[in-house]
Amino acid sequence: MVLNIGIKVLFSLSILILTCFTMKNKRFESKSESFYQAKSDTISDSTIIEMEKWVKEERKYWDSTCQAETKRAKADIKNKKLVYFHYFGMVKQYRSNEEMNELLRKYNIQIDSTANFCTVPSELQNCYAALMDKEIDRKFGSKFIDSLRNVAEIKYVRKNPEKIYDFQECDRIPRYSGDKTYDVFFKSYETDFWKNIKYPDDFEYRKDKDYYSYISAEFTLHKNGTVSNISINLTFQNKKNYKYSSYFINEVKKFIINTKWIPAKTMGITVNSMVPLTLHFK
Structure with missing residues (x-):
């Protein structure tokens, strides 16, 4: 079921992208005209209905995924499991991740990675990681991760004296x-x-x-x-x-x-x- 929805999500995104390139230029002649008011002759009403349906299914998929991740995170936290996530895409990248990992392990914090997607609502992605971040802050303090990152950065520089x-x-x-x-x-x-x-x-x-x-x-x-x-x-x-x-x-x-x-x-x-x-x- 999840696979089928995922395929539909990807297909719907492809349709949306293709639609953007097939729209007639006259849609952009009046900048004051609303996007939704300006209908393209190349898109039928049935296609619009299908697209709206796919968007709803996409939202439903990410809602379900977030709920499952939240439930899993709560269970892991209850069992004393903590995970720190390195984020990739749309956020700052660090050079000292290897050194950061060494420091985190001393506190029995596991390491994983995840990505941010611009096409997915921020409140529905990385729900497991977000809950883990909050628990780490609660347990060790809001400045804990920043202080560790500072130490990790210094370690990185000292390990690379000729860089x-x-x-x-x-x-x-x-x-x-x-x-x-x-x-x-x-x-x-x-x-x-x-x-x-x-x-x-x-x-x-x-x-x-x-x-x-x-x-x-x-x-x-x-x-x-x-x-x-x-x-x-x-x-x-x-x-x-x-x-x-x-x-x-x-x-x-x-x-x-x-x-x-x-x-x-x-x-x-x-x-x-x-x-x-x-x-x-x-």
Whole structure:
């Protein structure tokens, strides 16, 4: 029975998607017209009735699934069984799940995983996991999981001392000498770079305000403050300026190498990281 309903649910979703692509353009000519008021000539009344029926069956299926999961969770909790779920899809993903699992096992908490689906009402999916989350909070405190995750993140960083972290993985600290805030970083290095750069006499400046010429650079900033793996790309609005590519690339390299960068940190631990730079031409 469950399989048959599941097949119908998938079929109904396919019909809905197909319907969206087969609707005539005239349905969208008047934006003020309600979706339900604007009928498509390609959909018959009988098809609409069938679609409504499938939607009701889908809701009934998820209602039944949630009730069964809730009943099972209550029984497991009564038998002292606790399960922590890693969520995948539509939520933040963590790098330290392996370390988190080790910590949870010390509290006799089992581990499982589940996914969130955008097509299913949130109150009807992962009902077992939701009840387990509430019980873990009740038993150990509302800050228990967050505190364990913090420890797990630190463990992960210490276990991977040579990893090169993406810029956004690191703590929000400035990495340019003299900067006092993170936000200033994105302006100050560009200002300082152009202070010492002389444009060639026949360099053609930007004419169209809707388009930019820019330098996109990236490099590895090591824990000891040294840099490596410098990568530089230029995009000129005026193609004639490409003859100066080597000049600007060399200037950017010199700037990166001669600058005293501040090594990044993640979870308060100094790490290797990638640093992206963007420099705009006049």
